[in-house]
Amino acid sequence: MNNLNFISPEIFISLSIMSLLILGVFKKNSSSLIHNLSIGLLLITGILILNNPFDTAVTLFGNSYVIDSLSSLMKILTIIGGAFVLSISTKYLKISKIFLIEYPILILCSILGMMVMISSNDLMVFYIGLELQSLALYVLASFNRDHLKSSESGLKYFVLSALSSGLLLYGCSLIYGFSGSTNFNIIGNSMDSTHYGLTFGIVFILVGLAFKISAVPFHMWAPDVYEGSPTSVTLFFAIVPKVAALTVFIRFLYVPFFNMIDQWQPIIVFLSIASMIFGAVAAIGQNNLKRLVAYSSIGHVGYALAGLSVGTNEGIQSSIVYISIYLVMNLGLFSCLFMMKRNDEYFETIDDLSGLSKNHPVLSLSLLVILFSLAGIPPLAGFFAKFYIFKSVIEQSMYFLAIVGLLSTVIAAFYYLRIIKVIYFDEEREKYDTDHSVWLKISLTFSTLLILLYFIFPSKLVEIVSRINII
Amino acid sequence: MNFPILSSLILLPTIGALFLLFSKDKNSNTGKYVALFTSFVNFLISIYLWYLFDPSTSSFQFVESREWLKGFVNYKVGIDGISILFITLTTLITPLCIISVNNTIKFRLRDFLIAILVMESLMIGVFCSLDLVVFYLFFEAGLIPMFLIIGIWGGARRVYSAFKFFLYTLLGSVLMLIAIISIYWIAGTTDIVQLYELGIDTKYQNLLWLAFFSSFAVKTPMWPVHTWLPDAHVEAPTAGSVLLAAILLKMAGYGFIRFSLGLFPVASELFTPLVYSLSLIAIIYASLVALMQEDMKKLIAYSSVAHMGFVTLGIFTITQQGIEGSIIQMISHGLVSAALFLCVGVVYDRMHSRLIKTYGGLVSVMPKYSILFMLFTLAALGLPGTSGFIGEFLILMGAFKDNFLVAVIASFGVIFGAAYMLWLYRRVVFGNLINKDLLKIPDLDNSEKFILWSLAIPVLFFGFYPEPLINTIEVSVNDLIEMYNFNVNMYAPEVKK
Numbered sequence: 001m002n003n004l005n006f007i008s009p010e011i012f013i014s015l016s017i018m019s020l021l022i023l024g025v026f027k028k029n030s031s032s033l034i035h036n037l038s039i040g041l042l043l044i045t046g047i048l049i050l051n052n053p054f055d056t057a058v059t060l061f062g063n064s065y066v067i068d069s070l071s072s073l074m075k076i077l078t079i080i081g082g083a084f085v086l087s088i089s090t091k092y093l094k095i096s097k098i099f100l101i102e103y104p105i106l107i108l109c110s111i112l113g114m115m116v117m118i119s120s121n122d123l124m125v126f127y128i129g130l131e132l133q134s135l136a137l138y139v140l141a142s143f144n145r146d147h148l149k150s151s152e153s154g155l156k157y158f159v160l161s162a163l164s165s166g167l168l169l170y171g172c173s174l175i176y177g178f179s180g181s182t183n184f185n186i187i188g189n190s191m192d193s194t195h196y197g198l199t200f201g202i203v204f205i206l207v208g209l210a211f212k213i214s215a216v217p218f219h220m221w222a223p224d225v226y227e228g229s230p231t232s233v234t235l236f237f238a239i240v241p242k243v244a245a246l247t248v249f250i251r252f253l254y255v256p257f258f259n260m261i262d263q264w265q266p267i268i269v270f271l272s273i274a275s276m277i278f279g280a281v282a283a284i285g286q287n288n289l290k291r292l293v294a295y296s297s298i299g300h301v302g303y304a305l306a307g308l309s310v311g312t313n314e315g316i317q318s319s320i321v322y323i324s325i326y327l328v329m330n331l332g333l334f335s336c337l338f339m340m341k342r343n344d345e346y347f348e349t350i351d352d353l354s355g356l357s358k359n360h361p362v363l364s365l366s367l368l369v370i371l372f373s374l375a376g377i378p379p380l381a382g383f384f385a386k387f388y389i390f391k392s393v394i395e396q397s398m399y400f401l402a403i404v405g406l407l408s409t410v411i412a413a414f415y416y417l418r419i420i421k422v423i424y425f426d427e428e429r430e431k432y433d434t435d436h437s438v439w440l441k442i443s444l445t446f447s448t449l450l451i452l453l454y455f456i457f458p459s460k461l462v463e464i465v466s467r468i469n470i471i
Numbered sequence: 472m473n474f475p476i477l478s479s480l481i482l483l484p485t486i487g488a489l490f491l492l493f494s495k496d497k498n499s500n501t502g503k504y505v506a507l508f509t510s511f512v513n514f515l516i517s518i519y520l521w522y523l524f525d526p527s528t529s530s531f532q533f534v535e536s537r538e539w540l541k542g543f544v545n546y547k548v549g550i551d552g553i554s555i556l557f558i559t560l561t562t563l564i565t566p567l568c569i570i571s572v573n574n575t576i577k578f579r580l581r582d583f584l585i586a587i588l589v590m591e592s593l594m595i596g597v598f599c600s601l602d603l604v605v606f607y608l609f610f611e612a613g614l615i616p617m618f619l620i621i622g623i624w625g626g627a628r629r630v631y632s633a634f635k636f637f638l639y640t641l642l643g644s645v646l647m648l649i650a651i652i653s654i655y656w657i658a659g660t661t662d663i664v665q666l667y668e669l670g671i672d673t674k675y676q677n678l679l680w681l682a683f684f685s686s687f688a689v690k691t692p693m694w695p696v697h698t699w700l701p702d703a704h705v706e707a708p709t710a711g712s713v714l715l716a717a718i719l720l721k722m723a724g725y726g727f728i729r730f731s732l733g734l735f736p737v738a739s740e741l742f743t744p745l746v747y748s749l750s751l752i753a754i755i756y757a758s759l760v761a762l763m764q765e766d767m768k769k770l771i772a773y774s775s776v777a778h779m780g781f782v783t784l785g786i787f788t789i790t791q792q793g794i795e796g797s798i799i800q801m802i803s804h805g806l807v808s809a810a811l812f813l814c815v816g817v818v819y820d821r822m823h824s825r826l827i828k829t830y831g832g833l834v835s836v837m838p839k840y841s842i843l844f845m846l847f848t849l850a851a852l853g854l855p856g857t858s859g860f861i862g863e864f865l866i867l868m869g870a871f872k873d874n875f876l877v878a879v880i881a882s883f884g885v886i887f888g889a890a891y892m893l894w895l896y897r898r899v900v901f902g903n904l905i906n907k908d909l910l911k912i913p914d915l916d917n918s919e920k921f922i923l924w925s926l927a928i929p930v931l932f933f934g935f936y937p938e939p940l941i942n943t944i945e946v947s948v949n950d951l952i953e954m955y956n957f958n959v960n961m962y963a964p965e966v967k968k
Contacts, residue, residue, distance in 0.1 A: 372615055378608040379640075387604075387648075394652045402652075404647035413641055417618070417634060425622045425630055455608070459541035 003060040006067050009048040010115055016041040017108050021306070031101050035100045038104035039086050042111070046079040055467055063183055064122035069468045070320075073113060073117045074247040077324060084331050087336060087439040089232030092442045095344050096230055098144050106143075107236065112135035114244035121255070123172040123182040126248060130168070130212070133241060134161055140236065142148035151229025161211065168208025172203045174201035179256075183394070187256035199263050206251065206267055212245040215305060219298050226294035231346065234290050235334040238297050239327045241302075246323055249308055250262055250316055254470045260265035261311045268309035273404050277304030280411035283417075288349050291401040292415065294329070296374060300326050306405055307389040310396050317465045318388035324461060325385040325454075332370040332447030335440055339363055340435050350419055355428030364423050366448040371452045375416040376409045381454035388462070473536050476520060479550045481556065481596045483513050483564070488588040489547025494964040505567050506584040508957050509708055510591060511967030514562040517555075524555050526943050529950035531664060532600060538930040540604070544661055547601040551781055552947035553798060556940065557718075557725055560805045563929075564717045565591045567922045568710040571813060574820040575709045575932055583624060586616040587710065594718050598725060603651045603661040606665045610686075610722060617711070617719065625706040630698075632706035639699040643689030650682035654734075666734055667954065673962045680738035681731055690723035691783060694753040697776045704772035705825070709816030712768065717809040721801045724782045728794065732786065733951060736958040739787065746787040751880050753780030762894070766825050767815045770895055771808060774851060777884055784881055785866035789955060793869020793923040795949045799940055803850070805931065807859055810847040814840070817919055818899075821912040829894065830905030835907045837914045842902045843923045848896045850930050852889040 004011065020034050020041075027033070049072055052058075057068035090367045095100040118124035138161070142154020150162055172182065178197035179187045181441030207218060214222040253264060279299020286292040304326070307319035339360075342348045357364035373382035386409065393402045491502050525532060531549035540544040550558065568587055576583050591615070596609035614637055622633035630742030655661050657675055671679065689696045700720075704712045732739050754777050761773035785797030789806035817840060818833070819825055833840040848859035851862075863885060904910070915923070918937065933940055 059645060102936065137585075348721075354739065377615060378611045383608075383611075390649065390653070391652050392647065394657050399649070399653075402649050403646075406649060407642070410642045412636070412640060414638060417637060421622060421630055421634070424619060425633075 003319045004054060006058050006060055007065065008137065009045045009052075010112065010119075011353070012048055013041065013045045013108060013112050013115070015105055016045075017105055017112065019143055020085070020101075020105050022460045023195065024105070027464050031099050031103075033213035034101045035086065035090060035099075035104050036205065038108055039360070040084070042079055042083045042108070044239065046076060047080065048063055048082075050077050050142060054347070055117075059121065063185060064125050066121040067119060069142070070247060070250065070470060073320065073464065073468065074118045074243055075115050077229040078111055078114050078240050078329060081243065081331075082107055082236070082326055084443055085232055085236045085240070086213055088236070088331075088335055088437070088443045089439070090438050092230070092232050092338055092346065093111055095341070096099065096144060098230060101137070103143060106136045106140050107132075110140070110236075110293075111240070112426055114240065117244045118247045120183045120248070121251070122185075126167065127165075127172060127254075129244075130248075132246065133167065134165065134212075137161075137237070137241065140233045141225055143233060144230045147228075150230060151228075153191045153225040156228075157221055157225045164208045164243055167204045171201045171204025171206075171208065174198070174204065177201075184251065184255040186407065188258070196234045198260070202257060202260065203267065203394065206271075207266065209245055209249055209252070210271055213242050213249070214294075214298055215271045215296060215301050215323035216278040219275070219278070222298060223291045223294040226297075227291045231290065231334065231337055231348070234293065235330065238334070238430050239330050241404060242297070242301065243323055243327065246304060246308070247349050249305075250319070250470060258311075258471060265311060268305055269398070269401055272305035272309055273401060277302075277403050277411075280408040280415075281414045283366040283412070286415070287349050287351065289350060289419075290418075291355075292350070296412070296415075297330075300374075302387060302408075303389050303405060306393055306401055306422065307399070310392050310398065311467050313471050314395065315451065317462070317468060318392045320465050320468065321388050322385040324465075325451075328447045329370055329374050329382060331364060331443055333374070334368050335444035335447065336363060338440055342430060345432070347432075350422050352429070353419065353422050354426040358428040359431045360429065363444075366421060366444055368420055369448050369452050371416045371420055374414040377413070379455040381451040386452060386456055387468055423425075475534050476516065477550065477599050478535055478543045480513060480516055480520070480562075481548070481592050481599070482514070484509055484588040484591040484595075487583045491585050491834065494581070500580060502581045502584055503572065506588055507566055509588065510566040510569055513591070513595075513654075514566055516558075516563040517559045520550075520668070521555055521559055521943070524552075524943070527946060530949040534601065535803075540636070543655065544602055544604045546605055548596075548599045548605070549601045549664075550599050552726065552944040553728060554598045555742075556798065556802055556943060558595055558719055560721070560802055561594045561598065561718050562806065563925075564809055567809070567925060568686070568713050570918050570922055571710050571713070571816065573918055575751075575816060579623065581709075583620070583710075583785040586620050587714070588590065590616040590620070590714060596723070597722050601663045602662065603654060603666075603730075606663075607644070607648060607651055609616055610726075613719065613722075614640055617715065621707045622710040624711065624863055625864070627684065627706070628702070629706045632702040634705040637701045639689050639696065640686075643686040643696070646682040647686035650679045653679060658748035659825065661869045663729070663733070664864075668938065670958060670962075671734055675740065676735040676738035680731060680735040681740060683726070683735070684742070686727045687723040687731070687747070690726070691720060691779045692723075692776060693774070693780070693783060694756055695750045697753065697757070700771050700776060701772040704775075704812075705766060705768045709812060709819070710810040712816075713809045716771075716812060720775065720779055721805060724779065724786065724801050727783065727786050732789070734957055736955040737963040738788075739955070740959050740963070743787045743806060746783055747874070747877050750780040750787075750957040751877065753777060754784070754881055754884035755887070758884055758891060761891040762887070765827055766796060767895065767899070768812065768825050770827075770891065771811045773816065774888065774891065775804070775808055776956075777817055777888060778808070778851075781863060781866050781881065781884065784867055784877070785862075786865075789871040789952060790869040790871035790872050791945075791948060791952060792865045792872065795944055796862050796865025796867075796869055796939060797942050798832065798948070799800060799858065799933070799937060800866060803858035803862045803933070806926050806930050807847050807857075809932070810923060811851060813919075813922055813926075814847060817915065818912075822834070822905075822908065827898050830899040831906065831910065832900040834901045835904055835914060836909055839915050839920065843915075843927060844900060845896060845931070846927055848892045848922075850934070851963075852892045853885060855934075856931070858930050860934060860939045861940075 111134040116129030138158045144150035211218040281294035304319045373380035376386045378383045534549035536547040593613040600606040618637045757773045757776035764770035782797045785793040850859040853859040
């Protein structure tokens with residue numbers, strides 16, 4: 001029974017999903033109610049997570065499930081991401097005529113899956129969590145089912161993701177075969193690290209995970225899926241699954257396979273460098289903002305992986321700091337996207353931002369802050385995120401990675417500047433509507449201020465994250 | 472701890488900018504008075520700071536230190552004789568820029584003033600930060616307002632210029648960031664005062680020096696990475712060009728003195744020939760290019776490249792005269808180039824053309840303008856009695872001491888400088904008045920007179936009496952050179968020239 005106490009957040013969210021489903025079936029026109037309820041339930045889940053011990057690690061169910069500082073923090077991040085996605089997208093969903101009960105329930109389902117992933121300490125548990133979140137995401141991607149692009153993106157995501165899950169499962173079975181267990185700790189203690197079978201297993205699992213976080217060269221699905229999905233789902237894709245997959249990356253690489261670092265480090269470094277360069281170069285030609293976010297998120301994943309490749313606690317911590325700041329920046333960016341609405345129609349190309357600063361000074365100023373932060377210009381939060389990454393990278397004398405990474409920020413700066421140019425230097429167009437929901441305004445203000453004023457108290461986030469010590 | 476006077480210098484303009492941001496009216500004059508008031512108060516504070524400053528010691532004064540990035544970076548500011556001059560220059564130029572917006576900025580005045588004030592905060596921050604990370608933060612953050620100033624209020628090719636400016640500078644700076652983080656891991660701190668004491672292991676110095684050099688060379692700008700400067704100057708609005716020429720370029724010269732010489736003496740000694748060659752090329756090449764320009768702003772931009780060539784040359788002579796000359800040359804160039812850009816701005820506002828051939832014979836319609844323009848032209852070419860002379864003379868003296876040939880070649884730059892400046896002046900001000908539109912334009916109005924005279928007075932004053940400048944910097948420069956020579960003799964006597 002003691003164990004159940006620690007997984008109360010997971011139990012609570014599962015029960016909520018089921019009861020919301022029943023409520024949705026029996027009560028007509030309840031989408032609005034379910035939407036609001038699900039936000040509330042998410043917040044309660046968050047409080048339950050905070051209730052768990054933070055600094056001590058607890059293992060449950062025969063060491064297959066672990067509650068520690070890493071899992072708690074990352075779960076909180078997923079919950080924050082999920083709650084913001086739900087709260088700021090209401091109006092968008094209504095206008096796109098997809099304001100249905102399934103939407104919040106699916107989001108809750110995938111969050112449950114991610115929470116299982118984040119806490120997993122066993123290949124089987126991890127795989128169950130991964131599939132639960134993926135299945136919900138397939139449906140979410142094609143949620144706008146009357147829309148050709150949305151259906152296409154759902155299908156594309158499903159086919160490619162199933163392939164990667166297959167590879168991942170194959171990797172799991174290889175590792176099980178060569179180490180005799182699926183438990184991370186037992187694998188770590190008992191394996192013969194010189195065996196090629198294990199290396200193959202690691203590679204297959206890394207491929208599967210790289211697919212989930214859209215690292216180059218497993219990124220092909222991202223631009224199409226990001227563009228085709230409803231914008232609120234794109235936002236969800238851009239932040240929440242990345243947090244979960246990054247946690248699995250950390251746990252998988254650093255718990256069982258830390259002493260094989262010489263085998264996997266080159267792979268991660270390659271993924272990181274390729275993602276940073278590709279994300280920067282490929283985004284230059286994009287005109288659709290959602291596609292652009294896809295490429296930019298590929299680039300940002302590259303930076304997070306750079307921190308991960310280092311092999312120190314500081315490296316892991318810098319990755320977590322990076323992904324947290326990245327989450328806030330994307331929240332802000334998408335809040336702006338949700339504000340680009342005129343006569344019940346949403347706009348999503350860069351040209352639609354033309355001359356925005358003349359009609360909407362506040363919105364443009366927020367976008368300016370967010371974009372410069374994404375480009376990593378000081379004194380905004382994005383700079384500190386990159387600063388911590390490169391600090392830990394250079395500590396291990398990985399100068400090549402650092403130089404490539406920083407040079408690709410210069411390339412990436414070009415396309416962020418291009419958006420700013422369109423907003424500030426170009427001719428104005430028609431005004432957008434200003435009747436935004438309160439939540440949207442709150443989310444934009446919150447993220448902009450956080451990014452802008454991060455430099456005043458830059459140590460707060462780092463202090464929390466520095467309590468995460470995996471190695 | 473005493474009153475945090477430096478932090479208030481940094482913060483005050485930002486507070487003014489915030490005030491403007493939340494004010495309702497977007498184009499009225501109230502905003503301008505607020506901006507003018509804040510920047511003028513800042514000027515007074517910096518004068519008072521100069522008065523309080525004790526020139527008899529080279530240690531940093533008014534030091535403030537606060538925990539910032541927990542465990543490894545402190546927010547630390549402080550000044551020595553070198554920084555106080557640049558801070559005063561910044562606070563002098565900014566209010567003049569704000570006065571000058573009267574005629575030049577026709578739309579979004581409030582946003583422009585906000586950008587200028589934020590810029591002022593960041594520039595002051597650069598000159599008084601005593602931690603590499605804090606320095607980098609201020610150094611880089613300046614890109615944002617400058618990018619907007621060029622891009623929003625600039626001329627026809629403003630987008631191209633703004634991008635070029637931003638990307639060139641960013642590219643140079645990211646390498647510096649890598650170097651800064653490396654220094655942290657090599658030496659265990661990024662605090663400049665501690666780094667001066669500890670020194671940096673000589674085996675790393677060369678690469679670190681090159682990384683810093685890449686950033687400062689772009690910002691200076693040195694040949695061959697100077698190409699962003701003419702574009703940025705030509706397209707920027709007058710106030711933007713003034714800030715760029717008068718202060719932004721000086722960040723690099725300041726960086727060379729503070730970081731390249733101070734932190735990497737052995738590498739500086741090794742790379743001196745490189746800096747000499749690039750400086751000489753800049754002086755000769757930029758002067759020749761300036762001769763052929765048809766656009767006045769472009770001509771002055773190239774003259775800036777040449778003048779900054781003198782500055783880098785002087786710094787790397789590592790002699791008392793050379794470095795003092797460079798600092799005075801930077802201050803003087805800050806005043807003179809600002810004034811020259813304002814002079815171009817004055818006629819541009821009236822005629823909307825920067826081409827030299829539009830003008831000619833201005834002396835008969837704008838006599839007061841012609842006098843001031845002449846004064847600044849002569850100061851730019853280094854006529855004795857103006858501050859430009861003191862700088863160039865000291866630099867050449869230092870250069871002669873170090874390397875005869877270099878000094879001889881650099882002296883040609885002085886002659887070329889006289890050639891292009893006088894020729895510019897002749898074509899614009901003298902000659903026959905051919906363009907009949909010129910007959911209608913008025914002479915300087917009061918605000919223009921005020922701006923130009925406020926720049927002319929220090930140019931003349933320091934030209935005749937440079938003692939206050941030299942007194943302020945002497946001890947700091949002297950100690951810097953002593954520390955430099957000590958390090959070079961101790962760790963790498965074989966690279967000593």
